[in-house]
């Protein structure tokens with residue numbers, strides 16, 4: 001495996017966080033499906049295209065584009081060995097032979113120059129500790145005129161699902177608001193700042209389209225609570241609470257999830273950017 005620059009992220013994603021995602025892969029893949037469909041649509045992947053998927057996780061977006069790109073080759077990269085194993089198993093189960101997965105840090109991995117027509121990422125390009133270096137590295141990997149298409153979270157205030165979880169678990173605390181542009185879910189949330197980083201790295205026509213789609217946390221309140229309880233945000237917000245406070249915070253979370261039950265499952269508003277650009 002090549003060098004890892006994002007050591008803390010690698011420890012999380014190649015550790016407990018990646019384990020939890022792998023165990024809940026079906027739930028994550030169901031939760032994200034409405035947003036993914038938009039990403040795949042704008043990526044413009046057609047037969048014969050060579051595609052790179054950054055932070056592919058268990059590989060739902062990788063597999064979806066691999067079906068469209070065949071016989072073109074698709075490479076999914078991620079920091080989590082366990083998520084990649086799951087991605088390989090799922091690809092084999094779908095009979096895909098044009099996709100492969102590698103455990104690399106996309107910020108620094110020496111991808112072959114201009115080897116890809118399209119780079120996509122579904123919420124996997126927000127965790128770089130040096131965004132300028134990372135996007136310059138991705139720009140190197142795309143041929144001139146090639147496409148970049150990514151999903152990333154807009155800011156916390158726009159994301160009902162995150163606000164609802166935080167409010168339910170605040171337990172009297174004033175929780176800090178993670179800054180846009182930092183390493184984490186809001187790494188590309190400020191569109192002006194992110195456009196400057198992506199444009200400065202060698203991409204042109206950088207565009208941000210707001211995508212508001214509900215995400216499904218579970219088919220019903222019980223399923224949603226079981227899934228939410230495994231999420232990093234829920235673990236993080238409850239780990240320092242005493243037993244009694246944690247129990248009442250989780251009871252509140254369960255009630256909030258039940259309030260959002262609809263005929264189509266437990267749904268919350270989610271606000272993402274669909275970011276597109278072209279290699280200059």
Ligand SMILES: C[S@@+](CC[C@H](N)C(=O)[O-])C[C@H]1O[C@@H](n2cnc3c(N)ncnc32)[C@H](O)[C@@H]1O
Nearest residue numbers: 013055056057078079080105106122123124127
């Ligand atoms: C929020 S998950 C998204 C996973 C998947 N694309 C999805 O939409 O379900 C973020 C993923 O990005 C990966 N990731 C974060 N930083 C990375 C980096 N520097 N290089 C490669 N993968 C990275 C993580 O390991 C994790 O699997």
